[in-house]
Amino acid sequence: MLGEFDFIAKRLRPLAAGTAAALDLEDDAALLDPSPGMSLVVTKDAMVAGVHFLEDDPPGQIAQKLLRVNLSDLAAMGAAPVGYLLALARPKVLTDDWLADFCQGLAEDQAEFGIGLLGGDTVSTPGPLTLSLTALGQVPKGQALRRRGARTGDDLFVSGTLGDAALGLLVLQGKVDPPAAARAFLIERYRLPQPRLALGQALRGLAYAAIDISDGLLADLGHILETSGVGAELLADQLPLSAAARDLPGVRDAALAGGDDYELLFAVPRERRGEIPALARRLDLQLTRIGRIEAGSGLRIVDAGGREIRSPRAGWQHF
Amino acid sequence: MLGEFDFIAKRLRPLAAGTAAALDLEDDAALLDPSPGMSLVVTKDAMVAGVHFLEDDPPGQIAQKLLRVNLSDLAAMGAAPVGYLLALARPKVLTDDWLADFCQGLAEDQAEFGIGLLGGDTVSTPGPLTLSLTALGQVPKGQALRRRGARTGDDLFVSGTLGDAALGLLVLQGKVDPPAAARAFLIERYRLPQPRLALGQALRGLAYAAIDISDGLLADLGHILETSGVGAELLADQLPLSAAARDLPGVRDAALAGGDDYELLFAVPRERRGEIPALARRLDLQLTRIGRIEAGSGLRIVDAGGREIRSPRAGWQHF
Numbered sequence: 067m068l069g070e071f072d073f074i075a076k077r078l079r080p081l082a083a084g085t086a087a088a089l090d091l092e093d094d095a096a097l098l099d100p101s102p103g104m105s106l107v108v109t110k111d112a113m114v115a116g117v118h119f120l121e122d123d124p125p126g127q128i129a130q131k132l133l134r135v136n137l138s139d140l141a142a143m144g145a146a147p148v149g150y151l152l153a154l155a156r157p158k159v160l161t162d163d164w165l166a167d168f169c170q171g172l173a174e175d176q177a178e179f180g181i182g183l184l185g186g187d188t189v190s191t192p193g194p195l196t197l198s199l200t201a202l203g204q205v206p207k208g209q210a211l212r213r214r215g216a217r218t219g220d221d222l223f224v225s226g227t228l229g230d231a232a233l234g235l236l237v238l239q240g241k242v243d244p245p246a247a248a249r250a251f252l253i254e255r256y257r258l259p260q261p262r263l264a265l266g267q268a269l270r271g272l273a274y275a276a277i278d279i280s281d282g283l284l285a286d287l288g289h290i291l292e293t294s295g296v297g298a299e300l301l302a303d304q305l306p307l308s309a310a311a312r313d314l315p316g317v318r319d320a321a322l323a324g325g326d327d328y329e330l331l332f333a334v335p336r337e338r339r340g341e342i343p344a345l346a347r348r349l350d351l352q353l354t355r356i357g358r359i360e361a362g363s364g365l366r367i368v369d370a371g372g373r374e375i376r377s378p379r380a381g382w383q384h385f
Numbered sequence: 386m387l388g389e390f391d392f393i394a395k396r397l398r399p400l401a402a403g404t405a406a407a408l409d410l411e412d413d414a415a416l417l418d419p420s421p422g423m424s425l426v427v428t429k430d431a432m433v434a435g436v437h438f439l440e441d442d443p444p445g446q447i448a449q450k451l452l453r454v455n456l457s458d459l460a461a462m463g464a465a466p467v468g469y470l471l472a473l474a475r476p477k478v479l480t481d482d483w484l485a486d487f488c489q490g491l492a493e494d495q496a497e498f499g500i501g502l503l504g505g506d507t508v509s510t511p512g513p514l515t516l517s518l519t520a521l522g523q524v525p526k527g528q529a530l531r532r533r534g535a536r537t538g539d540d541l542f543v544s545g546t547l548g549d550a551a552l553g554l555l556v557l558q559g560k561v562d563p564p565a566a567a568r569a570f571l572i573e574r575y576r577l578p579q580p581r582l583a584l585g586q587a588l589r590g591l592a593y594a595a596i597d598i599s600d601g602l603l604a605d606l607g608h609i610l611e612t613s614g615v616g617a618e619l620l621a622d623q624l625p626l627s628a629a630a631r632d633l634p635g636v637r638d639a640a641l642a643g644g645d646d647y648e649l650l651f652a653v654p655r656e657r658r659g660e661i662p663a664l665a666r667r668l669d670l671q672l673t674r675i676g677r678i679e680a681g682s683g684l685r686i687v688d689a690g691g692r693e694i695r696s697p698r699a700g701w702q703h704f
Binding site: 089092093095097098099100102105106107108109110111113116117118139140143145151152153154155184185186187188189190191192194198200202203207212277278289293 | 408411412413414415416417418419421424425426427428429430431432433435436437458459461462464470471472473474503504505506507508509510511512513515517519521522524526529531532533596597608612
């Protein structure tokens with residue numbers, strides 16, 4: 067196994083080469099000059115092998131998922147990414163090939179998202195591979211999207227499709243067995259989230275509240291409602307489902323409560339509802355109205371006939 | 386054990402309460418407005434139980450060491466701390482009391498260093514407690530201290546005393562057995578580093594290169610020499626030793642190669658050597674000249690008689 071200094075020199079320094087703020091990883095810290103008029107957005111997520119990803123997931127995709135879940139947090143605030151720091155606690159069993167693939171995954175995503183490695187730390191662990199990533203982004207001052215801004219009457223929209231990632235995990239666990247093409251699609255949705263960065267930035271000045279769906283639609287919508295001090299009606303039959311997921315058992319549970327989709331959930335004032343279709347076309351991204359913000363508190367889930375299928379007190383009733 | 390949301394609400398949110406940028410931990414990311422004219426300094430260190438601290442170290446001191454090793458990185462760049470993000474991968478065996486003590490340690494250090502929690506992540510792990518902390522600081526643009534600035538003829542200074550932390554670890558491991566007072570001092574030096582923040586900021590415009598000693602004097606001086614493209618002469622008999630350490634076996638090895646002291650090593654142009662004693666008095670901090678930068682490359686360690694006691698090729702010769 068490459069020692070720490072060799073690993074940094076051979077694998078990590080190239081990832082920092084294009085980013086002046088990284089100081090070639092020569093120093094103990096990165097040195098950034100935020101653009102004038104911009105606020106800095108900073109987020110940090112951790113992942114543990116066997117908990118947040120499967121031990122035999124492809125290393126490049128583990129790296130990319132780690133990076134992308136953080137970029138998704140930036141997207142939810144309407145920020146553009148700037149760079150990231152990585153902490154990697156690695157068990158001795160990790161081979162150089164594994165680490166090379168891991169770093170190759172980072173390199174590809176750096177190119178895709180136009181960011182670079184700024185710094186971090188590499189340590190050894192007797193436990194499972196444990197990763198932590200800090201992503202930095204920027205957003206024009208005063209324009210960051212928050213969870214707390216939803217207002218009564220706002221329409222609730224969600225990007226993409228819901229439940230795919232949770233179903234992808236079930237596929238990997240052998241609990242669901244769809245046809246081959248659906249299988250590949252769902253697994254990729256689990257392993258390789260698409261941070262909705264362009265959407266988040268486009269929602270500045272348009273959405274009053276936004277969040278990325280990492281814990282599941284119900285939980286994350288709950289965060290918007292709680293911080294905004296409002297309730298909501300959710301239209302269960304409007305939840306966007308992919309062709310791969312649509313006919314699988316448990317798809318509605320997955321769409322409502324499954325995590326890891328990393329789509330954006332956002333509230334738009336009703337009078338600007340009409341701007342959403344053009345935005346969806348421009349971004350080539352499905353944007354679906356799935357409910358609306360109501361006065362009061364709590365979440366009502368209704369079916370196509372307007373019948374309530376969940377009471378806040380009784381908890382979620384399975385379909 | 387408190388669930389993640391309860392842990393955040395009960396233990397972490399209070400740590401973020403005084404810091405507007407933390408957004409009450411309501412959102413997925415922190416939102417900072419760096420001061421005009423300042424560069425942002427960002428560093429990230431990870432620690433693993435059993436590797437970087439001992440399982441039975443006091444939880445509050447584990448938290449403080451984690452925070453302080455990062456603040457030490459900021460100090461080495463001449464930065465003032467702003468805040469931090471914490472990622473905590475916790476095993477199920479950690480009790481609520483343990484976590485309460487851990488957070489109490491953070492609260493005390495937040496007050497001491499004038500900073501707050503900005504965000505982070507809490508996950509569970511089947512492995513050992515694994516911590517990662519990202520510290521943010523700021524420094525006036527163009528004034529950050531780097532490792533790479535040392536020039537031929539500069540004097541080399543170090544703060545505090547060297548080798549205490551390495552000896553403190555040996556004490557905890559039962560390998561060295563000093564008198565009780567020395568014992569307590571050395572253990573504290575291992576467990577509770579003092580980030581030299583005031584010194585780092587005072588060295589802006591005075592030191593041409595600086596680093597904090599985390600890997601040991603020889604290794605960290607090596608980083609300055611390598612990045613600066615220079616060599617150095619190190620005066621072995623001038624290494625500052627504490628009264629507690631002075632007479633212990635292995636003290637010189639500890640001072641030269643032991644890690645974890647988190648003192649600052651810095652290069653000052655010879656014509657400004659005279660400013661150091663006043664700075665030491667003002668900061669109430671020992672500052673000792675331990676050598677000088679030379680042309681060429683490599684490190685010569687000489688004894689009181691000027692005899693070379695290490696050759697770069699042969700490696701380090703034990704006393």
